[in-house]
Amino acid sequence: MSGDQLKLGEKIIEGKTKVVTSLVDFPNQVLLQSKDRITAGDGARAHDMEGKAAISTATTVALFNLLNSAGVKTHFIKQNSDTSFMAYKCGMIPIEWVTRRVATGSFLKRNAGVKEGYRFCPPKLETFYKDDENHDPQWSYEQCLAANMEVGGVKIGRYEIDVMGKMTVAVFEILERCWASLDCSLIDMKLEFGVRSDTGEIVLADVIDSDSWRLWPAGDRRLMKDKQVYRELKEVTQEALDMVKRNFQWVAERVEKLSPKPHARAVVIMGSPTDSSFAERIKSTCTAYGVPCELRVSSAHKSTDEVLQILAEYEGEGIPTVFVAVAGRSNGLGPVLSANSTWPVINCPPVTGEWGAQDIWSSLRLPSGLGCGTVLSPEAAGLNAAQILSLSDHVIWSKLRAKKLNTWVTLKTADRKARDDK
Ligand SMILES: Nc1ncnc2c1ncn2[C@@H]1O[C@H](COP(=O)(O)OP(=O)(O)O)[C@@H](O)[C@H]1O
Ligand SMILES: [Mg+2]
Known part of the structure; x- marks a missing residue:
């Protein structure tokens, strides 16, 4: 390059x-x-x-x-x-944000009695003040607040500290889940944040590399691939440095494989083309979460053979698929799909004000042996499909996790504005 x-x-x-x-x-x-x-x-x-x-x-x-x-x-x-x-150019906030899933290293020295391998659920968050001369002292939440830092014109108060804490844990969980797809355990991680010079926004900054975490293939400490290997060297020979570099190279090669193309899909089948704008809303939610989504038209009552043929074709491809049935009046579509398939089926009937209270029962009251669920809003149906597929697809899961983080930040920001506007 x-x-x-x-x-x-x-x-x-x-x-x-x-x-x-x-x-x-x-x-x-x-x-x-x-x-x-x-x-x-x-x-x-x-x-x-x-x-x-x-x-x-x-x-x-x-x-x-x-x-x-x-x-x-x-x-x-x-x-x-x-x-x-x-x-983006940032004013850097001089705090190292550490998240831990498993207790090891310096945590054990600072917390006598805790056994190596203790699992933190949720991940443990710690903060250290960036100060090489004093060996980056640990700071409590209250110390971070009391420092009254001002970076890039932004006062680092409770809002900013809380946002960075939430972002740190979210980023850890996303990367942990991604690494798990390659059978590697992310044990702990260090991040830094900055204030964007143009927008004043807090963003994840600096770098994330083999110096940022402990990474144990197969969860086995002895197989560690991170900078800890270098820290623990008794004697730094050229051979030892080559081994450390090979580890870093191993990580760089695998990191490329952490975002594969989606191997998942949602198929929205609507009973009539008049439902297409409703179905499009399901599709756009799926797309926002990285779920490829196809729209089909077929009626369980009027083109039953076609419904079963469509089902057989998708099943035959072997791609993990969630079906969403969009059928108003009497919803035969979802129950027929569910009874004839092992894939998950979500009913999302476009109920009308006039008959909705009666029509909904065709989705809710089912023959025994059927496991389809029912969701009324098309956005919620798309989200539900993404959540089901995220069980086996970490890229979709990452988008769901980031969305949860951003919703939290949006609410926190709105709350701050509401108080300021008082
Ligand atoms: N987007 C950014 N804008 C400005 N400075 C940055 C940005 N991202 C990282 N930095 C700063 O780059 C500097 C150089 O990085 P590094 O060599 O790791 O320094 P250090 O030895 O202080 O950790 C750090 O002080 C870090 O805060
Ligand atoms: Mg650095």
């Missing part, structure tokens, strides 16, 4: 592993350039490692692409070269 010819401006900051530079033509953006450098212990241990910048950039870029498309707000814009990417 050669990279666009960007006009670089002044260097904004150079840290241990990256250089951040402003961009002449894009005043609200920066270039993050990775270095071929590995460090640990707040810089106490540091080595050159040829190729690390490219491995780290490939890892970060794949993860930010995954998070952006799930709907998480991040600073990432696009990759620029093998070793650099463009991001």
